[in-house]
Amino acid sequence: MMSPNIYLDIDGVLLSNGKSAIGLDSFIAYLDDKHQGNVYWLTTHCKGSNDSVISYLKQFVGNEQTLKAMGHIKPTKWNVAKTEGIDLDQPFIWFDDNLLYGEKMILEQNNALENMILVNLKDKPNSLENFVQDFPIPV
Numbered sequence: 001m002m003s004p005n006i007y008l009d010i011d012g013v014l015l016s017n018g019k020s021a022i023g024l025d026s027f028i029a030y031l032d033d034k035h036q037g038n039v040y041w042l043t044t045h046c047k048g049s050n051d052s053v054i055s056y057l058k059q060f061v062g063n064e065q066t067l068k069a070m071g072h073i074k075p076t077k078w079n080v081a082k083t084e085g086i087d088l089d090q091p092f093i094w095f096d097d098n099l100l101y102g103e104k105m106i107l108e109q110n111n112a113l114e115n116m117i118l119v120n121l122k123d124k125p126n127s128l129e130n131f132v133q134d135f136p137i138p139v
């Protein structure tokens with residue numbers, strides 16, 4: 001199967017209360033190994049460039065390998081809805097801890113709501129480890 005595009009939020013997904021989430025290093029290593037070239041930032045910390053994302057993450061991520069792999073992740077551009085940054089014509093998985101009503105509508109219209117993985121690190125702190133064990137597959 002072709003690698004899906006993978007879209008990553010940061011706060012509440014990779015970071016939890018200003019700390020690296022459990023399993024962050026292995027999650028990023030997995031993405032870099034299996035999906036490099038198809039991974040995108042989808043976060044308020046990225047508006048078209050990777051530099052601002054990396055300088056933000058450097059405050060929280062100490063592992064040099066992880067930061068290097070994060071440097072391979074591509075930027076997106078969006079203004080109001082994160083769905084603007086998603087190529088809805090391609091298979092994708094979107095990890096986020098929040099889904100706005102308008103974004104949900106767009107996903108539903110594209111029969112892609114199940115491709116959005118709602119992450120809740122408060123209730124499931126080991127989520128990133130679980131994704132590496134059993135990576136979501138696009139519908």
Ligand SMILES: [Mg+2]
Pocket residue numbers: 009010011012013096097098
């Ligand atoms: Mg978030």
